[in-house]
Amino acid sequence: MTTTLIEAKPDSKNVEVAYPPSRRGHLTDGVAVAALMAAVVGMLTLAVVNIFTAASKGFNAWVHSIGKLWMPGAEGIGPYSGKETLALVAWLASWVILGVVLGGKEMKLSRWLIVFLVGVGIATTLIWPPVFEHLAERIAGH
Amino acid sequence: MDTLHDPHEMKEASTASLVAVVAVLIGTALAFTLATGPFTKLLGAGAGAVPAAFHGMMAFLFLFVGTIGLYLGWRLMVGRIRAFADLQLLSVVAATFSFLAIVAGNWLYIYYRAPVPESPRSVFLKTVPEVHKIFFEFKEFGALFTLPLTVCAAFILWRYGAQILDRPWLRYSVAVLMGLAFFYLVVAFGLGAAVTKLRPA
Numbered sequence: 518m519t520t521t522l523i524e525a526k527p528d529s530k531n532v533e534v535a536y537p538p539s540r541r542g543h544l545t546d547g548v549a550v551a552a553l554m555a556a557v558v559g560m561l562t563l564a565v566v567n568i569f570t571a572a573s574k575g576f577n578a579w580v581h582s583i584g585k586l587w588m589p590g591a592e593g594i595g596p597y598s599g600k601e602t603l604a605l606v607a608w609l610a611s612w613v614i615l616g617v618v619l620g621g622k623e624m625k626l627s628r629w630l631i632v633f634l635v636g637v638g639i640a641t642t643l644i645w646p647p648v649f650e651h652l653a654e655r656i657a658g659h
Numbered sequence: 660m661d662t663l664h665d666p667h668e669m670k671e672a673s674t675a676s677l678v679a680v681v682a683v684l685i686g687t688a689l690a691f692t693l694a695t696g697p698f699t700k701l702l703g704a705g706a707g708a709v710p711a712a713f714h715g716m717m718a719f720l721f722l723f724v725g726t727i728g729l730y731l732g733w734r735l736m737v738g739r740i741r742a743f744a745d746l747q748l749l750s751v752v753a754a755t756f757s758f759l760a761i762v763a764g765n766w767l768y769i770y771y772r773a774p775v776p777e778s779p780r781s782v783f784l785k786t787v788p789e790v791h792k793i794f795f796e797f798k799e800f801g802a803l804f805t806l807p808l809t810v811c812a813a814f815i816l817w818r819y820g821a822q823i824l825d826r827p828w829l830r831y832s833v834a835v836l837m838g839l840a841f842f843y844l845v846v847a848f849g850l851g852a853a854v855t856k857l858r859p860a
Contacts, residue, residue, distance in 0.1 A: 548818060552811045560804055564800070590769050593768075597765075604803065626828040633832075640804070650792075
């Protein structure tokens with residue numbers, strides 16, 4: 518039995534051109550870290566705001582009023598509109614701030630990717646209804 | 660006379676011709692569909708039929724793009740990607756569909772939680788409250804996670820460009836973002852489809 522070796526031919530016309538070499542100057546890892554951390558700030562904001570809306574009717578009404586400030590149909594959507602708004606604002610505002618602060622810095626991306634994953638894990642746990650309802654009850658003192 | 664074709668002289672298909680072909684194919688499919696199934700029957704009789712159709716379509720297209728993105732993200736992670744430009748484009752398309760699915764989802768949510776006895780939320784709370792209190796609530800928040808994840812992936816892919824290919828942790832980061840976005844998409848899609856089967860809006 519013979520073995521056939523198939524080799525890629527970079528010069529062949531049939532081989533897809535993958536990408537042109539980058540002509541940009543070196544970008545620091547801080548730019549990516551700022552984007553990753555801002556995303557997780559937005560996700561955590563959504564999770565935390567949701568816990569407090571479940572804990573407090575007053576806060577829930579305030580969050581709904583934030584959504585009603587700009588979102589079409591917010592009256593029908595309910596407090597969810599405000600939760601989306603606050604998460605969006607936290608995400609974009611933190612991205613701008615972190616972009617300015619971290620943008621020019623060389624950072625260890627591997628470490629920050631782990632921080633990001635831990636943050637995503639926490640946010641996911643906090644939006645699981647049995648968890649956030651339990652926390653809301655404890656905050657409300659029931 | 661040389662009868663062999665020189666590959667350099669072959670003209671590539673233009674973007675306009677590609678768009679025209681896609682338009683004809685979609686138009687033909689729609690014509691056949693509408694001719695064989697009345698539009699109102701296709702959408703359903705519920706008050707939220709139109710937003711449900713938009714939300715479902717956007718979510719389905721996002722699932723399609725997200726699946727390819729997951730594969731290309733894996734190829735990027737292992738450093739064996741040829742279609743890097745495609746991944747860049749796909750990440751923007753995925754972020755766009757995520758946004759549109761969320762917007763249509765907001766619109767549909769109005770009908771889902773309408774304060775009337777026959778709305779899906781009212782029915783679930785009266786009959787099987789777990790469907791709303793656990794599955795739907797987890798879905799509505801998890802679905803939102805797809806937007807920052809896909810936007811972040813698209814940003815890194817475009818901002819760094821081909822530099823990513825020589826920097827392993829940037830490659831891993833994008834692959835993780837695409838993978839997580841796919842995970843939340845599938846969770847939201849699956850739970851949304853289940854809720855729709857139980858009680859259409």
